[in-house]
Amino acid sequence: MxxxxxxxxxxxxxxxxxxxxxxxxxxxxxxxxxxxxxxxxxxxxxxxxxxxxxxxxxxGTVPFGPVEVKVDPRVLIPRPETEVLWERAVCALGTADDSTVIVDLGTGSGALALSLKHAFPAARVYATDIDPDALALARENVEQAGVSVLRGDLFDA
Known part of the structure; x- marks a missing residue:
């Protein structure tokens, strides 16, 4: 070589x-x-x-916690600091059932929403973003996991 x-x-x-x-x-x-x-x-x-x-x-992909997500120029690359957020959320929640609602605001690639759904399969997880291009990629990443993808503006919440 x-x-x-x-x-x-x-x-x-x-x-x-x-x-x-x-x-x-x-x-x-x-x-x-x-x-x-x-x-x-x-x-x-x-x-x-x-x-x-x-x-x-x-x-075209990046590992994030227990999952691997697609990435491209439509979204920012998930940062290691966001994995720390995921770890803290998992520890803080401990367990989750079907009455647990998790919302990922500004989801981008959907990495956080997908990894939280992986950790808490019974929870209702929502991934939201204002950018339709980011949402399209998030949808590709989370569609098989049962995460709901919604367009929304953080400042309208």
């Missing part, structure tokens, strides 16, 4: 190479050469990253 492209940290180049090949870290160690398709994909990912696109947008 050749060294990572100039200007790209090695760990990012490896992640993009994994994305381009579909291989995990161990599989990359056994890789002798890229196919033409893999090489084209990898070069495209590198170009996007060098142009400043966040790695998470290129990868």
């Amino acid at each position: 050749k060294p990572p492209p100039t200007g790209l940290p090695e760990h990012e180049a490896r992640r993009l190479l994994q994305l381009a090949t579909g291989l995990d870290a161990a599989g990359l160690g056994l890789l002798d050469a890229l196919t033409p398709e893999q090489s084209t994909r990898f070069e495209g990912y590198v170009d996007r990253r060098l142009a400043g696109e966040p790695l998470q947008y290129i990868e």
